[in-house]
Amino acid sequence: MGFLDMLTGTRRPEAGIAPRSAEELRAALLGLNGPDVPYVIGDGAAHGADLVAQWRIAEPAWQTFFIGSQLTHAIRIRMRLAEDVPEVRAVEESWEVTRVGNPPRLRTSAEYTRGAGRTVSRRYTLQRGESGRLEATESFSFDSAQLTDPLRNTTLEAGWTWRGVIFGRL
Structure with missing residues (x-):
C-alpha cells in the first residue's frame, strides 16, 4: 500500500x-440496508453517483439516537462503481450538525468538508466502584466506521477495490 492509498483510505x-x-456488488451494497442500522443506502443519481450512503438523521425514529450520541457531523458517502477497473470510488462528505429547539432536533449547517476523517463520539459515566474509587465506564459509543466499514468490506468481499477520492470527481 502506497502513501496516497493510506491517505485516501484505499483498500484492495x-x-x-x-x-x-x-x-x-450493487445488490450486495443495497442489501446492507435494514431497519436496525443508522444509515440508508440508495440510488445516487441526484448526487452525481451510482449509490449514496448517509446517516438517517432526518428520520424521526433515529433522531433520539443521533441526539443522544452528541453527533457533531452528518456523513454521506457517494459511490461510483467503475466496472472496467473494478473499483468503487468513494467520496466522504461531512456537514456540521447542531441541536436546536426543545425538544431538541438536529439541524445541519452550511459548513461542508470533503474527504473528512473518522467521527467518533463516546460518553462515559463516572461512579464509585466497590473500592470507593471513581471509575469511568463507557455508557455510549458512536463511530462513523459503522457506515464506512460495511460498505468497504462488502466491496472487498466482492473482489473490488475501495478507492477513497479526495480530489477531483468520482
Whole structure:
C-alpha cells in the first residue's frame, strides 16, 4: 500500500478473489440496508453517483439516537462503481450538525468538508466502584466506521477495490 492509498483510505481485495459484476456488488451494497442500522443506502443519481450512503438523521425514529450520541457531523458517502477497473470510488462528505429547539432536533449547517476523517463520539459515566474509587465506564459509543466499514468490506468481499477520492470527481 502506497502513501496516497493510506491517505485516501484505499483498500484492495485479497489476491485470488474474482470480481463480481457491478450488478451483484450493487445488490450486495443495497442489501446492507435494514431497519436496525443508522444509515440508508440508495440510488445516487441526484448526487452525481451510482449509490449514496448517509446517516438517517432526518428520520424521526433515529433522531433520539443521533441526539443522544452528541453527533457533531452528518456523513454521506457517494459511490461510483467503475466496472472496467473494478473499483468503487468513494467520496466522504461531512456537514456540521447542531441541536436546536426543545425538544431538541438536529439541524445541519452550511459548513461542508470533503474527504473528512473518522467521527467518533463516546460518553462515559463516572461512579464509585466497590473500592470507593471513581471509575469511568463507557455508557455510549458512536463511530462513523459503522457506515464506512460495511460498505468497504462488502466491496472487498466482492473482489473490488475501495478507492477513497479526495480530489477531483468520482
